Amino acid sequence: MAAKDERGRAGEERAARHLTERGYDILDRNWRHRQGEIDIVAGTRTELVVVEVKTRRTDWFGHPFEAVDARKKDRLWRLACAWIAANPDRVRGRRLRLDVIGITGEDVESAIVEHIEDLR
Incomplete structure:
Protein backbone atom coordinates (compact mmCIF):
# COMPACT_ATOMS: atom_id res chain seq x y z
CA MET A 1 0.00 0.00 0.00
CA ALA A 2 1.33 3.43 -0.93
CA ALA A 3 2.14 5.95 1.80
CA LYS A 4 -0.66 8.20 0.49
CA ASP A 5 -3.17 5.35 0.85
CA GLU A 6 -1.93 4.56 4.37
CA ARG A 7 -2.26 8.23 5.33
CA GLY A 8 -5.76 8.32 3.88
CA ARG A 9 -6.77 5.23 5.88
CA ALA A 10 -5.29 6.74 9.04
CA GLY A 11 -7.26 9.93 8.36
CA GLU A 12 -10.47 7.94 7.92
CA GLU A 13 -9.83 6.15 11.21
CA ARG A 14 -9.29 9.50 12.94
CA ALA A 15 -12.49 10.86 11.35
CA ALA A 16 -14.46 7.80 12.53
CA ARG A 17 -13.22 8.37 16.09
CA HIS A 18 -14.16 12.04 15.82
CA LEU A 19 -17.70 11.03 14.84
CA THR A 20 -18.14 8.36 17.52
CA GLU A 21 -16.87 10.78 20.18
CA ARG A 22 -19.73 13.07 19.12
CA GLY A 23 -22.38 10.38 19.40
CA TYR A 24 -22.58 9.07 15.84
CA ASP A 25 -22.82 5.37 15.09
CA ILE A 26 -20.56 4.19 12.27
CA LEU A 27 -22.79 2.20 9.91
CA ASP A 28 -20.35 1.53 7.08
CA ARG A 29 -16.78 2.29 6.00
CA ASN A 30 -15.23 2.34 2.55
CA TRP A 31 -18.47 1.26 0.87
CA ARG A 32 -17.79 0.66 -2.81
CA HIS A 33 -20.14 1.04 -5.76
CA ARG A 34 -19.50 1.25 -9.47
CA GLN A 35 -19.85 5.06 -9.20
CA GLY A 36 -17.21 5.38 -6.48
CA GLU A 37 -16.69 4.94 -2.76
CA ILE A 38 -18.16 6.41 0.39
CA ASP A 39 -15.54 6.88 3.11
CA ILE A 40 -17.92 6.72 6.08
CA VAL A 41 -21.65 6.28 6.57
CA ALA A 42 -22.67 7.36 10.06
CA GLY A 43 -25.96 7.82 11.79
CA THR A 44 -27.77 9.43 14.62
CA ARG A 45 -31.28 8.67 15.72
CA THR A 46 -32.64 11.19 13.19
CA GLU A 47 -29.96 11.51 10.50
CA LEU A 48 -28.06 9.37 8.03
CA VAL A 49 -24.71 11.04 7.32
CA VAL A 50 -22.45 10.31 4.35
CA VAL A 51 -18.97 11.58 5.19
CA GLU A 52 -16.15 12.41 2.79
CA VAL A 53 -12.75 12.50 4.51
CA LYS A 54 -9.84 14.53 3.12
CA THR A 55 -6.44 14.19 4.79
CA ARG A 56 -3.51 16.51 4.02
CA ARG A 57 -0.07 17.08 5.53
CA THR A 58 -0.38 20.84 4.95
CA ASP A 59 -2.72 23.24 3.23
CA TRP A 60 0.10 24.33 0.91
CA PHE A 61 -1.82 23.05 -2.12
CA GLY A 62 -5.21 24.09 -0.75
CA HIS A 63 -7.41 23.34 2.20
CA PRO A 64 -8.83 19.78 2.28
CA PHE A 65 -12.36 21.15 1.87
CA GLU A 66 -11.39 22.67 -1.49
CA ALA A 67 -11.11 19.13 -2.91
CA VAL A 68 -14.88 18.67 -2.53
CA ASP A 69 -16.18 20.60 -5.51
CA ALA A 70 -19.65 20.56 -7.09
CA ARG A 71 -18.87 17.46 -9.17
CA LYS A 72 -17.69 15.57 -6.07
CA LYS A 73 -20.81 16.66 -4.13
CA ASP A 74 -23.04 15.40 -6.95
CA ARG A 75 -21.25 12.05 -6.96
CA LEU A 76 -21.58 11.80 -3.16
CA TRP A 77 -25.34 12.39 -3.41
CA ARG A 78 -25.61 9.64 -6.05
CA LEU A 79 -23.52 7.29 -3.91
CA ALA A 80 -25.66 8.11 -0.87
CA CYS A 81 -28.80 7.18 -2.80
CA ALA A 82 -27.14 3.94 -3.96
CA TRP A 83 -26.18 3.11 -0.36
CA ILE A 84 -29.78 3.73 0.76
CA ALA A 85 -31.09 1.51 -2.03
CA ALA A 86 -28.71 -1.26 -0.92
CA ASN A 87 -29.48 -0.79 2.80
CA PRO A 88 -33.13 0.31 3.09
CA ASP A 89 -33.60 -1.36 6.49
CA ARG A 90 -30.82 0.81 8.01
CA VAL A 91 -32.36 4.14 7.02
CA ARG A 92 -35.57 4.07 9.13
CA GLU A 114 -12.44 20.20 10.93
CA HIS A 115 -15.98 19.03 10.28
CA ILE A 116 -18.50 20.69 7.97
CA GLU A 117 -22.00 19.39 8.59
CA ASP A 118 -24.73 19.44 5.96
CA LEU A 119 -22.61 20.22 2.93
CA ARG A 120 -24.83 21.73 0.26
Missing part, protein backbone atom coordinates in the same frame (compact mmCIF):
# COMPACT_ATOMS: atom_id res chain seq x y z
CA GLY A 93 -36.88 7.50 8.13
CA ARG A 94 -33.66 9.36 8.85
CA ARG A 95 -32.87 12.60 7.04
CA LEU A 96 -29.90 12.29 4.64
CA ARG A 97 -27.00 14.67 5.09
CA LEU A 98 -23.56 15.04 3.48
CA ASP A 99 -20.59 16.05 5.65
CA VAL A 100 -16.90 16.53 4.97
CA ILE A 101 -14.12 16.10 7.50
CA GLY A 102 -10.76 17.71 6.77
CA ILE A 103 -7.66 16.55 8.62
CA THR A 104 -4.55 18.70 8.28
CA GLY A 105 -1.19 18.00 9.89
CA GLU A 106 1.99 16.02 9.59
CA ASP A 107 0.93 13.52 12.26
CA VAL A 108 -2.67 12.37 11.77
CA GLU A 109 -3.14 11.74 15.50
CA SER A 110 -2.30 15.33 16.44
CA ALA A 111 -3.63 16.95 13.26
CA ILE A 112 -6.35 19.59 13.10
CA VAL A 113 -9.77 18.00 12.52
Whole structure:
Protein backbone atom coordinates (compact mmCIF):
# COMPACT_ATOMS: atom_id res chain seq x y z
CA MET A 1 0.00 0.00 0.00
CA ALA A 2 1.33 3.43 -0.93
CA ALA A 3 2.14 5.95 1.80
CA LYS A 4 -0.66 8.20 0.49
CA ASP A 5 -3.17 5.35 0.85
CA GLU A 6 -1.93 4.56 4.37
CA ARG A 7 -2.26 8.23 5.33
CA GLY A 8 -5.76 8.32 3.88
CA ARG A 9 -6.77 5.23 5.88
CA ALA A 10 -5.29 6.74 9.04
CA GLY A 11 -7.26 9.93 8.36
CA GLU A 12 -10.47 7.94 7.92
CA GLU A 13 -9.83 6.15 11.21
CA ARG A 14 -9.29 9.50 12.94
CA ALA A 15 -12.49 10.86 11.35
CA ALA A 16 -14.46 7.80 12.53
CA ARG A 17 -13.22 8.37 16.09
CA HIS A 18 -14.16 12.04 15.82
CA LEU A 19 -17.70 11.03 14.84
CA THR A 20 -18.14 8.36 17.52
CA GLU A 21 -16.87 10.78 20.18
CA ARG A 22 -19.73 13.07 19.12
CA GLY A 23 -22.38 10.38 19.40
CA TYR A 24 -22.58 9.07 15.84
CA ASP A 25 -22.82 5.37 15.09
CA ILE A 26 -20.56 4.19 12.27
CA LEU A 27 -22.79 2.20 9.91
CA ASP A 28 -20.35 1.53 7.08
CA ARG A 29 -16.78 2.29 6.00
CA ASN A 30 -15.23 2.34 2.55
CA TRP A 31 -18.47 1.26 0.87
CA ARG A 32 -17.79 0.66 -2.81
CA HIS A 33 -20.14 1.04 -5.76
CA ARG A 34 -19.50 1.25 -9.47
CA GLN A 35 -19.85 5.06 -9.20
CA GLY A 36 -17.21 5.38 -6.48
CA GLU A 37 -16.69 4.94 -2.76
CA ILE A 38 -18.16 6.41 0.39
CA ASP A 39 -15.54 6.88 3.11
CA ILE A 40 -17.92 6.72 6.08
CA VAL A 41 -21.65 6.28 6.57
CA ALA A 42 -22.67 7.36 10.06
CA GLY A 43 -25.96 7.82 11.79
CA THR A 44 -27.77 9.43 14.62
CA ARG A 45 -31.28 8.67 15.72
CA THR A 46 -32.64 11.19 13.19
CA GLU A 47 -29.96 11.51 10.50
CA LEU A 48 -28.06 9.37 8.03
CA VAL A 49 -24.71 11.04 7.32
CA VAL A 50 -22.45 10.31 4.35
CA VAL A 51 -18.97 11.58 5.19
CA GLU A 52 -16.15 12.41 2.79
CA VAL A 53 -12.75 12.50 4.51
CA LYS A 54 -9.84 14.53 3.12
CA THR A 55 -6.44 14.19 4.79
CA ARG A 56 -3.51 16.51 4.02
CA ARG A 57 -0.07 17.08 5.53
CA THR A 58 -0.38 20.84 4.95
CA ASP A 59 -2.72 23.24 3.23
CA TRP A 60 0.10 24.33 0.91
CA PHE A 61 -1.82 23.05 -2.12
CA GLY A 62 -5.21 24.09 -0.75
CA HIS A 63 -7.41 23.34 2.20
CA PRO A 64 -8.83 19.78 2.28
CA PHE A 65 -12.36 21.15 1.87
CA GLU A 66 -11.39 22.67 -1.49
CA ALA A 67 -11.11 19.13 -2.91
CA VAL A 68 -14.88 18.67 -2.53
CA ASP A 69 -16.18 20.60 -5.51
CA ALA A 70 -19.65 20.56 -7.09
CA ARG A 71 -18.87 17.46 -9.17
CA LYS A 72 -17.69 15.57 -6.07
CA LYS A 73 -20.81 16.66 -4.13
CA ASP A 74 -23.04 15.40 -6.95
CA ARG A 75 -21.25 12.05 -6.96
CA LEU A 76 -21.58 11.80 -3.16
CA TRP A 77 -25.34 12.39 -3.41
CA ARG A 78 -25.61 9.64 -6.05
CA LEU A 79 -23.52 7.29 -3.91
CA ALA A 80 -25.66 8.11 -0.87
CA CYS A 81 -28.80 7.18 -2.80
CA ALA A 82 -27.14 3.94 -3.96
CA TRP A 83 -26.18 3.11 -0.36
CA ILE A 84 -29.78 3.73 0.76
CA ALA A 85 -31.09 1.51 -2.03
CA ALA A 86 -28.71 -1.26 -0.92
CA ASN A 87 -29.48 -0.79 2.80
CA PRO A 88 -33.13 0.31 3.09
CA ASP A 89 -33.60 -1.36 6.49
CA ARG A 90 -30.82 0.81 8.01
CA VAL A 91 -32.36 4.14 7.02
CA ARG A 92 -35.57 4.07 9.13
CA GLY A 93 -36.88 7.50 8.13
CA ARG A 94 -33.66 9.36 8.85
CA ARG A 95 -32.87 12.60 7.04
CA LEU A 96 -29.90 12.29 4.64
CA ARG A 97 -27.00 14.67 5.09
CA LEU A 98 -23.56 15.04 3.48
CA ASP A 99 -20.59 16.05 5.65
CA VAL A 100 -16.90 16.53 4.97
CA ILE A 101 -14.12 16.10 7.50
CA GLY A 102 -10.76 17.71 6.77
CA ILE A 103 -7.66 16.55 8.62
CA THR A 104 -4.55 18.70 8.28
CA GLY A 105 -1.19 18.00 9.89
CA GLU A 106 1.99 16.02 9.59
CA ASP A 107 0.93 13.52 12.26
CA VAL A 108 -2.67 12.37 11.77
CA GLU A 109 -3.14 11.74 15.50
CA SER A 110 -2.30 15.33 16.44
CA ALA A 111 -3.63 16.95 13.26
CA ILE A 112 -6.35 19.59 13.10
CA VAL A 113 -9.77 18.00 12.52
CA GLU A 114 -12.44 20.20 10.93
CA HIS A 115 -15.98 19.03 10.28
CA ILE A 116 -18.50 20.69 7.97
CA GLU A 117 -22.00 19.39 8.59
CA ASP A 118 -24.73 19.44 5.96
CA LEU A 119 -22.61 20.22 2.93
CA ARG A 120 -24.83 21.73 0.26
